[in-house]
Amino acid sequence: SQKIEQNSEALNIQEGKTATLTCNYTNYSPAYLQWYRQDPGRGPVFLLLIRENEKEKRKERLKVTFDTTLKQSLFHITASQPADSATYLCASGFQKLVFGTGTRLLVSP
């Protein structure tokens, strides 16, 4: 069955640096990958979607890449801020999304 994996360890970075989060998928070839942000006590919020034939996609300080050879998507936040601290989830699937367990990002001032 399709599987999505994210690094379960928290990522700690300093304000102003670029955060890079990884999402790996196995046992299938998704046509799209989605990224969500989740704050404590809140539901996930959709951020970005990338198609398999798009190398990268940008939205303000966010950038997502999709490498079908490595079966991987990278999520970058440039010029990170403490307000970017949250858990970031990747997801994929037709009709039923499969989510990764998420990676917690902590941005220190």
Added chain:
Amino acid sequence: DAGITQSPRYKITETGRQVTLMCHQTWSHSYMFWYRQDLGHGLRLIYYSAAADITDKGEVPDGYVVSRSKTENFPLTLESATRSQTSVYFCASSESSGEDQPQHFGDGTRLSIL
């Protein structure tokens, strides 16, 4: 404001009791979903619905019942609650089923079963 609303936000109950979690969306989205989120497992799909009166099982449906008599409501019932059902439950909706469709989530119900 338009959106997706879950109630209650917090619930404590005892094993063996029936409990219903409510979900209401104002977008008229066709698809609605119920997930549970547990440490180490992430979000797991319990049930989903493609339209009123059409529901289907997800990854972890055992012990849960859903119904969808109206497009905007998708209640989730635990018929006889067990401690293993202690979790945070999220409801979500999307316009359609395509892989390119984002899901919109409520803020969850934190359920504790004693």
